[in-house]
Amino acid sequence: MSVRVLFALAALAALPAAPAAPALPPTLAETHGPRGIAYAPRYPLWSDGMQKRRWIELPAGSAIDKLKPDAWQFPVGTRAWKEFRRDGRPVETRFIERLADGSWRFLTYRWNEEGTQATLAPEEGVPESGIPSRTDCLACHEGAAVPILGYSAVQLETELAPALGYLHGNCGHCHNDGALPALELTLAQSAADPRAGAERMRASLLGRASRFRPREATSAPRRVVPGDPDASLLVARMQSRDALTRMPPLGVSVPDPNGIAMVRRWIEQLKFHPKE
Ligand code: HEC
Numbered sequence: 001m002s003v004r005v006l007f008a009l010a011a012l013a014a015l016p017a018a019p020a021a022p023a024l025p026p027t028l029a030e031t032h033g034p035r036g037i038a039y040a041p042r043y044p045l046w047s048d049g050m051q052k053r054r055w056i057e058l059p060a061g062s063a064i065d066k067l068k069p070d071a072w073q074f075p076v077g078t079r080a081w082k083e084f085r086r087d088g089r090p091v092e093t094r095f096i097e098r099l100a101d102g103s104w105r106f107l108t109y110r111w112n113e114e115g116t117q118a119t120l121a122p123e124e125g126v127p128e129s130g131i132p133s134r135t136d137c138l139a140c141h142e143g144a145a146v147p148i149l150g151y152s153a154v155q156l157e158t159e160l161a162p163a164l165g166y167l168h169g170n171c172g173h174c175h176n177d178g179a180l181p182a183l184e185l186t187l188a189q190s191a192a193d194p195r196a197g198a199e200r201m202r203a204s205l206l207g208r209a210s211r212f213r214p215r216e217a218t219s220a221p222r223r224v225v226p227g228d229p230d231a232s233l234l235v236a237r238m239q240s241r242d243a244l245t246r247m248p249p250l251g252v253s254v255p256d257p258n259g260i261a262m263v264r265r266w267i268e269q270l271k272f273h274p275k276e
């Protein structure tokens with residue numbers, strides 16, 4: 001072996017190995033650490049009607065830096081879990097952890113039929129069981145200012161109109177000022193200034209032409225036509241059963257009847273503002 005190769009190998013060996021995926025306790029609810037906090041976001045993500053429970057744990061002696069209400073900074077070592085249940089049985093538990101270098105890792109565990117044991121799911125996910133790939137995790141979690149989406153000032157402390165909260169929780173991680181900027185579609189809300197957040201959302205929706213062309217459309221679609229949910233592309237995409245049209249594009253295959261009803265009611269009561 002050449003000296004150069006030996007050198008390269010030595011350098012590689014010096015890199016800290018990625019920590020092994022932690023084993024998941026069989027009954028997380030009972031055994032999660034004493035610092036684990038169970039929480040529920042006010043504006044949860046719809047996941048085809050599955051029941052969910054969530055926990056977050058910070059390392060002893062650490063705290064969240066809440067200086068910026070819309071971008072809480074979580075300490076290294078923060079861990080969060082989300083468990084999905086169907087008919088009372090756990091089917092999947094997702095896990096996020098902030099590593100020593102400040103980056104985040106995303107893992108997900110799949111439960112056996114009996115709901116007694118969970119094993120790490122492969123990186124490409126298990127499409128036939130609806131278990132997302134690592135790339136899907138990133139598509140939703142790294143689009144927002146901070147990858148922890150359900151434990152935030154908006155989700156825990158901010159009173160929003162139901163439709164706005166719904167759009168924040170189900171769409172805002174992709175449709176915000178940072179991710180997908182070319183679309184100019186802001187559905188994320190703000191805890192620092194809820195009024196300004198709502199205004200940015202209205203400006204990006206009301207009467208705005210859309211670039212998206214539904215297959216069956218005859219005229220140029222508008223994102224939201226105030227007073228007319230049936231003419232609003234936003235609603236059409238939430239209601240669609242076509243995988244290329246449906247929003248969100250990931251994690252949902254059954255449209256959410258309650259979410260759609262909230263958004264329809266909100267559009268019905270909008271008064272047209274001539275400036276928009
Ligand atoms: C379609 C978007 C989407 C995908 C895909 C997705 N998540 Fe999430 N996830 C969310 C949203 C939104 C929340 C917060 C709202 C809630 O929990 O209802 C969340 C919450 C979580 C939580 C609880 C901590 C937090 O951020 O509030 C964990 C843990 C988690 N997700 C892990 C994962 C992992 C791991 C993957 C991939 C295997 C994944 N998620 C895929 C959108 C997504």
Ligand code: HEC
Binds near residue numbers: 185238
């Ligand atoms: C995982 C990221 C992601 C999530 C979550 C998501 N979207 Fe999208 N959305 C996209 C992408 C990417 C596009 C652009 C491509 C396209 O139009 O299909 C888009 C496009 C759109 C458009 C068309 C924009 C235009 O006028 O050109 C609308 C309307 C829309 N989304 C609404 C929503 C709604 C409502 C939700 C939540 C119920 C949502 N989206 C959730 C990624 C996302």
